[in-house]
Amino acid sequence: MSVIRPLTQNWTFTQVGGGKGTKKDEWLSVSQFPTTVHVELLKLKKIPDPFLGLNEWEVQWVGEGDWAFKNTFVASGAELATSNADLVFDGLDTFATVQLNGHKILQTENQFVSYRAPVKQYLQAGSNELLISFSSAFLKGRELEKQNGKLHLWNGDSSRLHVRKAQYNYGWDWGPVLMTIGPWKPVKLHTYNTHLTDVDVRSKVSESLDVSLSVDLSLSEKTAGSASVVLKNSQGATIVSESDLKTDSGSARTEFFFSPGVLDLWYPVGYGKQPLYTVEVQVKDKQGNVLDTKIERVSFRRVRVVQEPLVDQPGLTFLFEVNNIRVFCGGSNWIPADSFLTTLTADRYRAWLQLLVDGNQNMVRVWGGGIYEADAFYDTCDGIFLVWQDFMFGCGQYPAYDSFLKLVEVEAEQNVKRLRHHPSVVIFAGNNEDYQLAESIKIVDYSDETSDFRKTEFPARYIYERTLPSIVNKFCDIFYHRSSPYSAPGVVTTDKTLGDLHQWNVWHGSQEPWHNWDILAGRFVSEFGMEGYPNIRTVDYWLAGDKLERYPQSRVNNNHNKADGFERRLELYLVENFKHAFDMDSYVYYTQIMQAETLASAYRLWRRNWRGRGREHTAGALVWQINDCWPTTSWAIVDYFLRPKPGYFTIARELRPYTVGMTRKEKKTFANEFSAADFKIETILEIWGTNNSLSEKSATLEVTSFDLHSSWTDKWSKAVKLGPNASTELFSDNLPGQPVRTKQSEVPGVIIVSARLLDADGTVLGRYSNWPEPFKFITFPTVKELGLKISVSSDGESVQLSTQKPIKGIIMDVDGEDVKWSDQAIDLVPGDPQVVKAIGLKGREVKVRFLGDGSA
Numbered sequence: 001m002s003v004i005r006p007l008t009q010n011w012t013f014t015q016v017g018g019g020k021g022t023k024k025d026e027w028l029s030v031s032q033f034p035t036t037v038h039v040e041l042l043k044l045k046k047i048p049d050p051f052l053g054l055n056e057w058e059v060q061w062v063g064e065g066d067w068a069f070k071n072t073f074v075a076s077g078a079e080l081a082t083s084n085a086d087l088v089f090d091g092l093d094t095f096a097t098v099q100l101n102g103h104k105i106l107q108t109e110n111q112f113v114s115y116r117a118p119v120k121q122y123l124q125a126g127s128n129e130l131l132i133s134f135s136s137a138f139l140k141g142r143e144l145e146k147q148n149g150k151l152h153l154w155n156g157d158s159s160r161l162h163v164r165k166a167q168y169n170y171g172w173d174w175g176p177v178l179m180t181i182g183p184w185k186p187v188k189l190h191t192y193n194t195h196l197t198d199v200d201v202r203s204k205v206s207e208s209l210d211v212s213l214s215v216d217l218s219l220s221e222k223t224a225g226s227a228s229v230v231l232k233n234s235q236g237a238t239i240v241s242e243s244d245l246k247t248d249s250g251s252a253r254t255e256f257f258f259s260p261g262v263l264d265l266w267y268p269v270g271y272g273k274q275p276l277y278t279v280e281v282q283v284k285d286k287q288g289n290v291l292d293t294k295i296e297r298v299s300f301r302r303v304r305v306v307q308e309p310l311v312d313q314p315g316l317t318f319l320f321e322v323n324n325i326r327v328f329c330g331g332s333n334w335i336p337a338d339s340f341l342t343t344l345t346a347d348r349y350r351a352w353l354q355l356l357v358d359g360n361q362n363m364v365r366v367w368g369g370g371i372y373e374a375d376a377f378y379d380t381c382d383g384i385f386l387v388w389q390d391f392m393f394g395c396g397q398y399p400a401y402d403s404f405l406k407l408v409e410v411e412a413e414q415n416v417k418r419l420r421h422h423p424s425v426v427i428f429a430g431n432n433e434d435y436q437l438a439e440s441i442k443i444v445d446y447s448d449e450t451s452d453f454r455k456t457e458f459p460a461r462y463i464y465e466r467t468l469p470s471i472v473n474k475f476c477d478i479f480y481h482r483s484s485p486y487s488a489p490g491v492v493t494t495d496k497t498l499g500d501l502h503q504w505n506v507w508h509g510s511q512e513p514w515h516n517w518d519i520l521a522g523r524f525v526s527e528f529g530m531e532g533y534p535n536i537r538t539v540d541y542w543l544a545g546d547k548l549e550r551y552p553q554s555r556v557n558n559n560h561n562k563a564d565g566f567e568r569r570l571e572l573y574l575v576e577n578f579k580h581a582f583d584m585d586s587y588v589y590y591t592q593i594m595q596a597e598t599l600a601s602a603y604r605l606w607r608r609n610w611r612g613r614g615r616e617h618t619a620g621a622l623v624w625q626i627n628d629c630w631p632t633t634s635w636a637i638v639d640y641f642l643r644p645k646p647g648y649f650t651i652a653r654e655l656r657p658y659t660v661g662m663t664r665k666e667k668k669t670f671a672n673e674f675s676a677a678d679f680k681i682e683t684i685l686e687i688w689g690t691n692n693s694l695s696e697k698s699a700t701l702e703v704t705s706f707d708l709h710s711s712w713t714d715k716w717s718k719a720v721k722l723g724p725n726a727s728t729e730l731f732s733d734n735l736p737g738q739p740v741r742t743k744q745s746e747v748p749g750v751i752i753v754s755a756r757l758l759d760a761d762g763t764v765l766g767r768y769s770n771w772p773e774p775f776k777f778i779t780f781p782t783v784k785e786l787g788l789k790i791s792v793s794s795d796g797e798s799v800q801l802s803t804q805k806p807i808k809g810i811i812m813d814v815d816g817e818d819v820k821w822s823d824q825a826i827d828l829v830p831g832d833p834q835v836v837k838a839i840g841l842k843g844r845e846v847k848v849r850f851l852g853d854g855s856a
Contacts (some may be wrong), residue, residue, distance in 0.1 A: 001192070001289070001290055001291065002190070002191075002192035002194075002195040002196075002292035003078075003079070003190070003192070004188050004189070005079070005188060005189045006186050007071055007073055007186075007187045007188060010071055010072050010073065011030045011035075011069060011070070011071045012028060012029050012030065013028055013040060014026060014027045014068050014070075015066070016066040016067060016133065019061075019065055020061055020065075021037070021062065021067070028040070031043045033186075033187075034091075034183050034185050034186055034187070034342050035183065035184075036182035036340060036341075037062055037065075037067050037180070038050070038059065038062055038178060039182075039340050039342055041059075041062065047059045047062065050176060050178060051176075051339075051541075051542060051630050051631050052541075053544050053546065053559075054556060054559055056176045056177065056178065056559065059178070060177065060179075062179070063136060063138050063169075063177075063178070063179025063180070063181060064136050065136060066133070066134060066136055067133075067134045067181055067182065068133045068134065069131075069182060069183055070129065070131050070132075071129070071187070072127050072130075073127075073128055073130070074127055074128070075123050075124070075126075078191070079123070079191040080123060082192055082193055083120075083192070083193045083194075084191065084195075085119050085120040085123050085189065086117060086119060086189075086191075087100065087105065087116070087117045087119050087187065087190075088114065088115070088116050088188045088189075088190050089116075090185035090186045090187070091112075091113075091114065091183070091184050091185030092108045092182075092183055092184070092185075093111045093134075093137070093165065093181055093182055093183070093184045094109065094134075094137045094140075094164065094165040095108065095109050095135040095140045096108045096132050096134050097132075097133045097135075098130070098132050099130070099131045099133075100117075100119050100122045100130055100131075101122050101123075101124060101129055102129075103122045105117040105119055105122065109407065110165075110411055111165045111166060111184070111371075112164055112371065112372055112411045112414075112415065113164075113410050113414050114185070116190075130187075136179075136181070137163055137169075137181065138157070138159070140163065141157070141159035141160060141163040145158060145162050148162060148401055148404075151396065151398070151399060153395055153396040153397060154395040155167075155170070155173055155369075155394075156168075156170030156172065156177075157170050157171075160396070161396045164407050164408070166341075166370055166371050167370070167392070167393075167394050167395075167396075168335065168336060168339075168369050168629065169339075171562065174628065174629075174632060175335070175339065175562060175628075175629050175630060176339060176562070176630055176632075178339045180339070180341070182342075184341055192292065193285075194219055194220055194223045194285075194292065195219070195220050195292045196217055196218070196293075197220050198217065198218040199216075199218075199281050199294050200214075200215070200216040200217070200417075200420075201214075201279050202215075202476075202477060203298065203300050204477070205265065205323065207302070208260060209260040209261075209302065210258060210260050211257070211258040211262070211300050212255065212257055212258075213231070213256040213258070213300075214254070215229045215254050215255075216252075217229075217251065217253075217283075218251045219250045219251065219283065219292075220250075222247075222248060222249060222250040223247045223250065223283065223285065224247075224248055224285070224286050225247050225283060225285040226243075226246060226283075226284055227252050227282065227283045228241065228242065228244070228245070228280075228284075229242045229245065229279065229280070229281055230279070230280045231277060231278070232277060232278045232280065233277055234276050239263070239277070240256050240258075242254040242256075247283060263277070263300050265301055265302075265323050266299035266300060266301040266423045267301070267322055267325070268322060268327060268362045268363070268384075268386050269384050269385050270360075270692060271325055271327060271362075271694075272323075274299065274382065274383050274423070275299060276298075276299055276383065277297070277299060277300070278295050278298070279295070280293070280294075280295050281293065281296075297379070297382070297421065298421050298423070301322055302322065302323050303320065303322055303426045304320070304479075305318065305319070305320060305321075305427060305479045306319050306321050306326070307498075307499075310614060310616070310617065311614040311615060312614075315523065316488075316523070317523060317619060318524040318619060318620075319523075319619035319620070320386065320426060320427075322386075322426075326613065326619075326725065328619060328620065328692065329362060329386065329524070329619065329620030329621070329622070330360070330361055330362060330363070330620070330654075330655040331356065331362060331363030331365070331385070331386075331620070331622045331623075332361060332364055332365070332623050332625060332627075333364075333365045333367050333526075333527060333622050333624045333625040333626065334366050334370075334373075334625070334626055335367050335370050335627060335629055336370040337349070337352055337627050337628075337629060338630075339630050344374065346374075346380075349376045349377050350380050351642055352642065353380045353384060355638055356384070356385070356626060357384055358652070359649075359652040360651075360652050360655035360656055360657075361385070361651075361652075361655060362385045363386040363387070363620065364381065364386075364387055364388070364626070365387075365388035365389075365390070365526060365622050366388065367390055367394070367432055367625075368390030368391060368392055368393050368429070369392070369395065369432055371392065372418070375418075378419060378424060378425065381424035381425075382422055382423055382424045385424060386424060387422070387424040387425045387426065388622070389428050390429045390430075390431065390432050390484060391415075391429065391430055392411075393432065393434055393460065394432040394433065395434070395437055396460075397437060397438065397441075397443070397460065398434065398460035399460070400453070400454045401454075401459075405462075405463070405467065408468075409467060412467065412468055412471040412472075413471050416472055416476050416478075419476075420475060420476035420478060425478060428468070428480050429480075429483060429484040429486070430463070430464035430465075430480070430483050430486075431460070431484070432483070433483070433485070433502065435464075435482070435486060436483075436485060436493045436502065438458045439492055439494075443456075444458045444461070445458075446489070446490045446492070447490065449465075449490070453466070464482050464483060465482060469482075481499075484500055484502070484526050484527075485499065485501050485502045485526060485527070486499050487501075496521065499524070500522065500524040500525070500526040500620075501523070501524065501525050501526065502526060502527035503521075503522060503527070504527065504528065505520055506520070506529075507529065507531070507569055514597065514598040514602070517601050517602045517606065518606075518608075518609075518663075521617065522618065523616075523618065523619060524620040525602075525606065525620065525622070527622065528623065529599070529623055529625065529635035530573070530594065530595045530598035530599060530635065530647075531566060531569070531570060531591065531633060531634060532591045532592045532594065532637075532645050533587065533588040533591045533633050533645075534628075534632070534636075534643065534645060535639055535641075535643040535645070536584070536585055537641075537643070538640065538641055539560075539584065539633075541631055541641075542556065542631045542632075543556055543557075551583070552584060560631065560632045560633055561632060561633040561634070562632065562634075563634070563635075566633075570591060573594055573598070574590055574594060575776075576774060576776075577597075577773065577775055577776060578593075578594065578774075578775055579776045589811060589849045591633075592645055592646045592647070592811065593646060595637075595645060595646070596645070596649070596650040596824075596825040597650070598647075599623055599651050600647070600651060600653070600654050600825075602621060602623075603623075603654035603655060604661045604768070606621045607655075607659065607727060608661055608688050608690070608727045609727070611727055612723060612725070623637060625637075626638055627640075628640040644824070646809075646824040649821075649823050649824045650825050652823075653766075653823075656765075657692040657693060657765075658689065658692070658693075658722065658757055658765040658766045659690045659757075659766040660688070660701070660755045660757045660768050661689075661690070661768060662685060662686065662753060663685075663770070664684065664735055664753075664770060665683070665686075666681055666684075667683075667684050668680075668681050669682070680740050680742055681741040681744075681746075682734055683735040683738045684734065684735065685732070685733060685734070685736070685753060685770075686729070686731065687701070687729075687730045687755055688727050688728060688730055689720065689727065689728050689730055689766070690722070690726070690727045691723060691725065691726065691727075691728070692725065693724060694724050694725055695724050696723060697721070697724075697765075698722075699719075699720055699721075699722060699759060699765055700718070700720070700758040701719075701755065701758075702716075702757075703715070703736075703754070704753070704754045704829065704832075705735075705736040705737050705754075706753075706805070706806050706830070707737055708750035708751075708752060708778070708780075708781065708806060709750060709779075709781070712737060714736040714737055720757075722757075736753070737749060738751050750772055750778055750779075751772065752770070752772075752806040754767070754768075754769045754770075754806075754829040754832060755767065756832065767832070768827075769808075769827035769829055775808065775851055780851060781805055783853060785804075785805060786803055786807055787803055787804030787805060788801070788804075788807060788828075788848070789801070790848065792838075796842050796844075797837065797839060797840075797841055798835055798838055798841075799835070800833055800834070800835050800836075801826065801828055801833060801834050801835075801836065802834075803830055805830065806828065806829045806830070807827070807828045807829075807850050808851040808852070809825055809827065809849075809850050809851045810825070810827075810828060810848050810849070810850045811850070812836065812838075813847050813848075814841065815845075815847070816844070819838050819839065819840045819844075820837075820838070820840055821836055821837070822836050822838070823836045823837075824836075
């Protein structure tokens with residue numbers, strides 16, 4: 001029988017040779033296993049918390065030291081009696097030498113792979129000593145760089161390009177420099193006579209939705225016995241089985257076919273259910289003794305990445321189709337959720353991913369500078385939505401010398417095999433922004449598609465165009481994309497008509513106004529973003545009580561924002577759009593509102609571009625980013641402590657099944673071509689609706705206009721039909737209440753337009769208020785004139801907001817313990833009260849901030 005025993009007890013660690021961490025030959029017990037050095041030193045109070053103040057720089061010595069972990073375990077008689085005994089290391093970070101009872105059994109140099117070492121000859125009765133000695137990955141990387149040459153990169157130390165380790169550990173423009181080291185995944189003793197080395201479950205769903213299923217299994221050795229394969233549904237009922245597969249050759253294969261409707265198909269959230277099945281494989285010897293068993297969880301779906309001509313624009317689509325349904329992908333980019341990965345639990349992963357679901361998102365992209373995520377991450381996604389998976393290369397001119405390529409090949413094969421059965425994983429991308437970097441330093445020749453590339457200035461093209469696609473195609477049926485972003489062979493990555501696009505000309509690049517998202521759109525925008533401060537409680541956490549540092553430009557606050565030039569960029573977008581104050585609480589508010597407005601605008605305008613079959617001008621938008629790895633100011637829409645920023649809620653509103661959107665744009669017309677003084681300026685209001693469902697939706701469009709400084713209003717409504725799985729144009733005409741202007745000096749009125757989509761029973765399907773921008777030009781009414789009313793429900797767990805005049809950007813808070821709000825960054829108009837759930841409010845007084853509240 002194959003038996004796997006995790007080695008979780010009796011672990012100790014030491015700093016090799018002694019130092020700040022431990023005395024020489026002093027071994028300290030670990031608090032948990034798996035673990036890494038920073039985690040243990042922090043729990044032992046031997047280092048300050050690197051997430052507080054400037055402490056990040058007080059712990060750099062940890063990553064530059066050598067460390068060792070030791071374990072003692074007793075092998076049982078049954079374990080000693082088997083034919084084979086292996087020690088399995090699911091993940092060692094990163095350069096390690098492993099000894100068992102004084103015998104060297106393993107040398108490691110890749111954090112992303114598991115290692116298996118045969119130890120039968122060294123395993124002994126009684127106590128066994130396992131010693132794992134780790135060398136500094138930072139210093140090892142510097143040695144490799146010296147041997148193989150310095151390469152170009154964005155973010156971190158250039159030596160990282162030679163090291164197969166989580167690249168964000170070296171510091172990024174949102175994360176600290178914390179070079180982790182240690183056994184970060186389980187260590188196990190595996191004893192067996194014969195075991196399953198691979199179970200490859202493949203399914204193909206045809207266009208007519210019938211299902212072909214194949215199961216290939218491989219054994220550690222030829223075995224005179226048999227294998228059985230059983231497919232069960234989520235209730236444990238057997239769907240089909242095969243019980244007598246011969247294993248004499250060391251492998252076996254079986255195939256099944258199912259007509260449409262026999263198996264329930266898997267859909268992303270919002271389009272159907274996510275039924276999960278299991279494939280159970282069992283191997284027996286001739287006598288019927290069970291040698292090994294493996295259970296693989298699977299689902300069945302037809303996924304295509306569709307790249308085909310559009311009917312009304314140049315280029316090709318880049319969209320995901322699931323079971324013949326084209327899906328607009330609204331989602332987020334995911335970075336590692338902690339600088340110290342061993343502190344992440346399955347519950348914390350589920351809490352993060354639940355936020356995505358609650359935010360109406362249906363795709364998450366695992367970014368290429370972190371890790372191939374934990375099984376708990378993908379298992380949770382399988383019950384929810386789509387995963388875009390990068391290989392772990394990010395923002396660099398990676399090498400392709402022989403020893404590096406060997407590491408990459410093993411890494412790619414292992415992780416493709418590990419992830420291929422997950423129905424959520426629908427695309428592998430070769431890297432993050434490496435082609436973009438190559439373009440920026442002019443080292444890529446797109447006219448060359450046939451070279452070996454290893455001897456060029458862009459050697460990693462060999463990895464992305466030869467190694468990775470070959471491995472992906474061999475070991476799975478998942479679509480491979482050379483990079484993110486990537487347009488097409490021979491085309492630069494900034495092309496907006498092909499492939500996916502990282503649109504950083506808001507914030508980075510040309511620093512466009514966020515109002516230009518419509519003209520900045522691509523076929524699939526896989527990165528874009530805007531920074532915003534986190535919850536004030538998170539800011540106060542990293543300030544750690546230092547009141548002298550509690551202002552936006554303080555040294556500590558600067559250290560908790562890693563983006564180059566963030567001061568200039570934050571202020572550029574703030575000063576262009578808002579009258580804002582500089583006290584800490586106000587600065588948090590204004591950057592949050594700025595982020596919320598920026599991101600909502602992108603999703604709103606890009607969903608409009610999803611116009612129906614053949615006109616999918618934009619098929620996806622993935623915000624950078626959902627999460628943080630430490631308490632910081634970044635582009636994240638939820639902070640390290642899982643506190644959503646207001647932008648999280650504005651995105652959630654724009655990704656509801658039904659939405660309504662508006663733009664107002666000035667149209668200047670000259671009387672004749674010879675006069676610059678004779679003209680008219682019209683303000684054009686356009687309204688559209690979106691419908692994610694697969695059926696046409698009848699609704700009422702209700703439009704109310706308000707003059708902020710008078711009692712004038714205008715209201716009208718009409719019946720509309722929203723096309724299925726598309727946006728629908730609903731209105732285009734002059735802005736109500738806004739006269740045609742014939743002089744540039746004429747100041748337009750402050751007209752706010754509220755649009756709602758109403759269901760037959762009066763339920764609000766979607767709402768949006770359009771305000772004149774920039775907001776800095778608006779003279780807001782006094783707080784007293786607004787007539788804002790805040791009513792807390794009798795159970796103390798919800799709030800109703802109403803007003804007598806339009807209000808922009810309401811953010812609610814309370815003193816003391818935080819509340820879980822169902823909405824924030826709310827635009828409120830008369831006659832349309834809004835109710836917000838407030839879990840944990842407990843009847844406390846609600847405080848609000850909004851534009852024009854007197855703080856600026």
